[in-house]
Amino acid sequence: MIDFPYIQDICQSTNAKVIMLVADGLGGAPHPTTGKSELESANIPNLDRLAGISACGLTTPVFPGITPGSGPGHLSLFGYDPVKYLMGRGILEGLGIDIDIRDGDIAARGNFCTVDKDGNLLDRRAGRIKSEYSKPLCEELDTIDIPGLEVRIFPVQDYRFVALFRGEGLDQNITETDPQITGVPPRPVEALSPNAQKTAAAANLLIEKAQQLLSDREVANMIMLRGFSKLPNLPDFGESYKLNPAAIAAYPMYRGLAKVLGMNIIKTGSTFRDEIDTIREHIDEHDFFYLHYKPADAAGEDGDFDAKVRALEELDKFIPDILSMNPDVLVVAGDHATPSIMASHGWQPVPLLINSSLTLGEGIKAFDERNCSLGSIGQVSATNVMFLALAHAGKLTKFGP
Numbered sequence: 001m002i003d004f005p006y007i008q009d010i011c012q013s014t015n016a017k018v019i020m021l022v023a024d025g026l027g028g029a030p031h032p033t034t035g036k037s038e039l040e041s042a043n044i045p046n047l048d049r050l051a052g053i054s055a056c057g058l059t060t061p062v063f064p065g066i067t068p069g070s071g072p073g074h075l076s077l078f079g080y081d082p083v084k085y086l087m088g089r090g091i092l093e094g095l096g097i098d099i100d101i102r103d104g105d106i107a108a109r110g111n112f113c114t115v116d117k118d119g120n121l122l123d124r125r126a127g128r129i130k131s132e133y134s135k136p137l138c139e140e141l142d143t144i145d146i147p148g149l150e151v152r153i154f155p156v157q158d159y160r161f162v163a164l165f166r167g168e169g170l171d172q173n174i175t176e177t178d179p180q181i182t183g184v185p186p187r188p189v190e191a192l193s194p195n196a197q198k199t200a201a202a203a204n205l206l207i208e209k210a211q212q213l214l215s216d217r218e219v220a221n222m223i224m225l226r227g228f229s230k231l232p233n234l235p236d237f238g239e240s241y242k243l244n245p246a247a248i249a250a251y252p253m254y255r256g257l258a259k260v261l262g263m264n265i266i267k268t269g270s271t272f273r274d275e276i277d278t279i280r281e282h283i284d285e286h287d288f289f290y291l292h293y294k295p296a297d298a299a300g301e302d303g304d305f306d307a308k309v310r311a312l313e314e315l316d317k318f319i320p321d322i323l324s325m326n327p328d329v330l331v332v333a334g335d336h337a338t339p340s341i342m343a344s345h346g347w348q349p350v351p352l353l354i355n356s357s358l359t360l361g362e363g364i365k366a367f368d369e370r371n372c373s374l375g376s377i378g379q380v381s382a383t384n385v386m387f388l389a390l391a392h393a394g395k396l397t398k399f400g401p
Contacts, residue, residue: 012242019322038309050367051365056352061350071227076385089227105165111124113126163206210223245264248278272293276322300340302343332353333385348369351368
């Protein structure tokens with residue numbers, strides 16, 4: 001973990017290269033008909049073959065039974081205590097699109113959503129509208145005036161946006177509006193402390209005025225806000241582990257998270273093929289690469305089992321490309337499970353694979369939940385993954401006399 005008191009004593013800089021591939025929402029749960037998870041149902045020969053010659057296991061992102069957001073799930077994989085360093089998603093999305101965020105500002109992640117005539121949610125993501133549809137809506141919302149504050153709306157990607165609140169006396173200690181289910185109305189923002197009353201009132205006024213502007217639309221006729229947060233202060237990832245790290249992620253939120261940790265953000269395109277081409281172009285410039293794959297999580301959140309299987313099969317096609325770059329260590333992990341049968345993030349343990357010249361291989365037959373549970377790593381906290389990766393890369397020295 002990043003807070004290990006002797007981390008500077010045992011970490012050492014070497015030429016070994018580590019690629020950490022985070023397949024968002026990797027883990028799943030059994031289909032009610034087949035009894036197989038998405039990974040078990042997918043045709044993923046490259047990952048299955050790699051599992052057989054790697055060290056495998058399962059990770060718990062936070063605690064057993066706790067369902068993590070993407071932020072805590074990623075923080076754990078990078079060795080940060082996700083409870084101690086909890087931060088809202090708004091700041092991550094904002095930094096990911098290079099918004100000028102200052103001390104005292106509060107950023108919130110926004111979703112366009114669709115409600116019925118009674119105000120009940122029909123679709124929490126407004127049918128995943130594309131950016132060409134949502135950007136003009138953001139421009140409309142950006143005209144909203146909130147007395148006593150500067151409030152700006154920035155488009156992110158598809159149905160997502162960032163709401164930035166700037167002014168005196170703002171407090172992030174307020175509730176979110178997304179109830180995480182349909183058939184009920186979005187929740188009002190509530191202050192969790194007396195100092196947060198001003199911020200809660202401003203957020204509710206923004207939502208009220210946004211609803212008035214969007215009310216004549218059948219789709220994307222309401223907004224929800226979540227992840228209210230100020231700029232955090234976390235230990236620097238590269239300095240702590242004595243690495244020269246880079247992040248390659250198409251989605252802004254994950255670039256924002258990497259930026260908070262001090263990683264170098266390498267610009268890339270909008271597809272995973274773009275990410276692979278980008279890492280190949282820069283492979284000689286860094287010794288640690290964070291690579292992010294999103295489609296499996298999106299399909300799981302939509303409750304589309306078959307689409308998630310296809311997304312995992314598509315990921316598998318890129319494994320030979322990654323291996324052809326000859327990383328000294330390849331980590332394949334997930335920030336959390338997203339079981340399609342739940343259509344949401346889950347608490348289930350997540351498969352893990354670590355491949356290096358030091359892994360004997362355990363003869364694991366497939367890369368999935370059941371087989372990885374038999375691996376030598378066992379079931380561990382995700383906060384241990386970085387130390388395991390560094391050890392396989394020869395980047396850790398002996399601890400103690």
